[in-house]
Amino acid sequence: MKEAARALVMGGGVSGLKAAMDLARAGCSVFLAEKQAVPAGLLLGLDRQFPSNHCGLCRVLPPDPSGRTWQACMRRGFGHPGIEFFPGFEVQDIQGSPGNMSATLIRQTLMVDSDKCNACMQCVEVCPVHMPDLFSTGQIPVKAISRAAPHRPPHHLAISLEACTLCGRCRDACREGAIDLDAAREEKVLDNLDFAVLASGVEYCLPEVYNLYQSAAHADVITTLDFEALLSSAGTDIMRPSDGRPVRRAAWVQCAGSRSLKLEADHCSGICCMISLKQASLAREKDIQCSIFYMDMRTSGRDWQKYLDRAREKGVELIRCRPHSIEQVPEEQILRIPHAPSPGNQQDRDFDLVVLSVGRDPAWKPPEYAGREGVFTSPGSRRVLDIARSIIAASATAATALGEDRQESLPDQEAKDQDQVHSRVLVVGAGPAGLSAALTLAAGNIPVVLVEQKDHLGGHGLSNISPEQRKEVQDLAARAMEHKLVQVYPSAAVISCTGPAGGFKSRIRDSSGDEKEILHGAAVLATGGRAAPVARQEDRTADIFEYSRRIFAAGNSGEAPESVIFILCHNTRQEPANYCSRVCCSLALKSCLQTLSLRPEAEVTVFYRDIMVQGDDEELYTRARSEGVRFIPYSPDAPPSLEAKDGKIRVKGSDPYLSEESEYEAEQLVLAPGVVPAAGSEMARIFNVHSSAEGFLCEADAKYRPVESGRAGIFICGLARNPVPFKEAVLEGRAAAMSALGLLKQGLDSRLQTFVRVKPALCSLCGLCLEACPFKARYAHEETGAMAVDPLACRGCGACVAVCPNKASAWSEQLEENVHELN
Amino acid sequence: MNSTEVLSHTDLSGPGGGGNPAQICLGCGTCASACPMTGIEGFDPRRIVRLGQLGRFEELGESSLAWLCTMCGRCQEGCPMDVRITDMIREARDLGGEKTVPQAIGKGIEMFMETGNNLGLPDEDFGFIVEDVAEELTEEPGFEDFVLPVDKEDARLLFTLHNKLVNTQNEDLKHWWKILHAAGESWTLPGSRWEGVNWGFFSGQDQVLKAGVDTIVGNMERLRSRGLMYPE
Amino acid sequence: MFDLLVEYISTQRIRLDRDRIKKKAVYHDPCNYGRKSEALFGHGYFHEPRWILNQCLEHWTDMQPNRARQYCCGGGGGLMLTPYEEQRKYYSRRKIEQIKNSRAELVVVPCHSCHGHIRAMLDAQGPASIEVKYLWEVVAEALVMD
Ligand code: SF4
């Protein structure tokens, strides 16, 4: 492995931070450029996130027993031993080729010298440039020179150079000489970079620019970003911007700036539905009447549909209608939304506040250098992603960058078994996620044991409808078979896993019943998923996977039925399988289009609840409609009814637009029952990790540690964890590998440092600490039965110290002092 | 309004390309929120669009849906998919056939095709009405020397009229006459075929629309006017 | 039509007295000159009539919403000529609300259909005391003749 690759990370939001920390843990020297004065990007304004409805930004930090970054609030600042942070700088250009790139950084934010500043605010007073107020609530004017961030102390001021005219008034007003405007032209050049990771995210849509709902004319029409600010500064009430009166009735309007051909925004921003649901849920706690105007509620994540149900239970009202305009009732200071909640029915609703749910700016494009060789762009810098997916994408991008960087320099050495036992990783499952994980680890010089139940590698990836993606999986499988660091066990299964992180012992059993013990430091669970079973009356019924495979099988020379009816969300997205499977909608849309391209006169009808496509996949939906697919919404309490008669399928359903109950006949019925985790809760039991009611493996922290299970050293990814499309499964596999890699590398360095210890003389072996530990860091030693602490899992929370009745569980000597100080 | 634009009204190609442009409808409800008629007798622009999607134009034209629409275009202004709802209405009204055209409009059109105005008013009577109003005007201070320029050749502007001014609201003829007089404009009022309202636009019937346009063009040629003033 | 009036006023071919009409007026954008003209020809007559009004009277205001998002009077598309009277009233409730909300005593419109329909609807359901005038009627009333 090449020593200390030099990596540049662009963007200090949660993605950039994650990528930077992963690269640093993998041994790179990292340079991190962020145009704001402080890290955390958009999250600075979002201080409560779903599903937990609070902040957890700090949890993205790796556990670092040295205490240097441990549990620091990132809203206040950021420091990491392996990362050189350039706050206030943006990358203007990147030149050169991988291994020898140079980047020019220019100042975007100028920091006032906080050692000199005494927070007199004279500078803010005299600054003539007013700015849009992103974080505060309108009480304090925001100028080109302002507080660096709301959570920063008042003497941390910063100047936004995008707005600043360099007039010099602030400098002249400052009696402490804390402002150095000459530094505004400061440039930095970073040379000899091996690669760069772009993780600066996307720009959000400003409704004024597109004149959405005439928001500029109404002070009380704000965006979801503004609402976050209102929420975080709110006490018992949320005050509205125009007159400071408490908000009693609030509306959210979805898809502001998204899903419109008129705005050239044929995309879904993907996260706004969940943001609005969260905001409305929180607002309900303040006894505000909340209504969300939507078209499709895109709850496309494992737990999101349940989150929506909870929001509904809390009293959030969902109205399926996109409003045309928001009217101001003069004098009464009321915002009125005429809307038509069901066909042929119009109502007016009055609100005190209307929140536009904004997403990606339709005109936004990634910077020009995004496509250059050696610049790795995180998918989160192409489209809007939620926090967990941003983190996964960032980690995976870091992994890809590292992997490619090492390609030539990878030493072809055999895995040294015995003495490297702790650095070996067990990967369970060889589908797209598992293969990606295995190869990422191998590229990081970590030996891998890859266990697959089937006799071949590739899993569902092999039956993917896209030839490119099939090829990708075949390549991955071939590379895994050949790689010297990857030891493949086909037709085998893991039956047990014991021990702590860094020293796991697992047994695998092959098809002939032979068992083998494997020692490994970490494990990646990627056991995949399968289609949920459907009850089929006869052979004219297929599930969406079968149908899509069939119709895509013969390329453009295949045959298509003359009429086909799709029923989406068939027995899913309701109890007991209350989640969106995320793959069916786009697969159905692709199949509709393929059907029509094989047979243009075919009649294609789709019964759906919400069409769940995200990002640019929205275009599929638009195309399917414009090519004549008929979409009929249904509600889960009145699903279309099925009947097979004379070799035809009959579906009875009602078209709400026509208010007519009709019978539709088709040659083919396609049902989308969703996916279920292939191994179910079995995996969870063997590896002693949590799983959901449906058998999906659960992470420790759904937002900030999405690929880590609750048990240290066990990582989860792909369909085993949650329903994901192919590309995301690959990203999750890489991200899980990256986390495993980081843990092992860092863990090996710091094995001897622990937060807590066990004093055996005092221990009564009562086992209370085993249950008390939220990180599963406590275990009973296999042979002696003595209580032990897994240093890689322990976070030093002290729960075991508190619970122990015998004072046998104690802080480590180094920490004892500090703890007493705190007491 | 430019006649060629009007006549090509059945160009229904929407941004989605392909067959029927109504198909691209998202069912979002923007149009239904926008339209003041939504809600009465089940009226909803989404219904109109759905019928259009299914090619059921005739049924649409025969239903009250097509005739309750005021073609105000508010729905279309908001539609994120740029579905041309009012174009669809005109198409449907035409396909619905003559029997569905409301009586008053049908009658007016019949009259227009026969006599050149929607009222079926003989030119003689028309002349009498307008001259009468003109005379009244000369009694107002400042307009004593007003002369109504009927069929004046080579005038800069040809003025057509809305039939209601001739029919019941004669007083309202005076406002423009006053302004034109005060401005010293060179203008003329055709003594026949003065109708400026084209109901073919409402009924969706192209041949009526065209006849209306021809009338005006004919007048302009006959009187060699350079410009046209149109009530609508 | 708007262009002609603007031409007359701006080149001073006619002169106007802004003090004659004392009533508070409100302007209605007809669909055809505004929204539809904008969609069809790329230019909606939104600015011109407002400019003309400014020359004719002191107190006038806009309806909410206005311009491209304005509500139709309810008589467009030939509907005025149909027997659907109840439906027209239902439709026009929006317009009447807008007029009432504006607190104006005079509605100015530059369209024959709108004029007729708003008048009829005010008589049928709104305050009948509110006057309806053509834009050119307002101009004619403000004309200074010497
Ligand atoms: S459907 Fe997509 S674009 Fe629309 S609000 Fe929901 S997430 Fe955003």
Ligand code: SF4
């Ligand atoms: S054009 Fe017709 S359907 Fe559209 S808003 Fe106006 S009246 Fe309603």
Ligand code: SF4
């Ligand atoms: S506004 Fe357009 S896309 Fe939405 S329902 Fe109406 S016609 Fe369909």
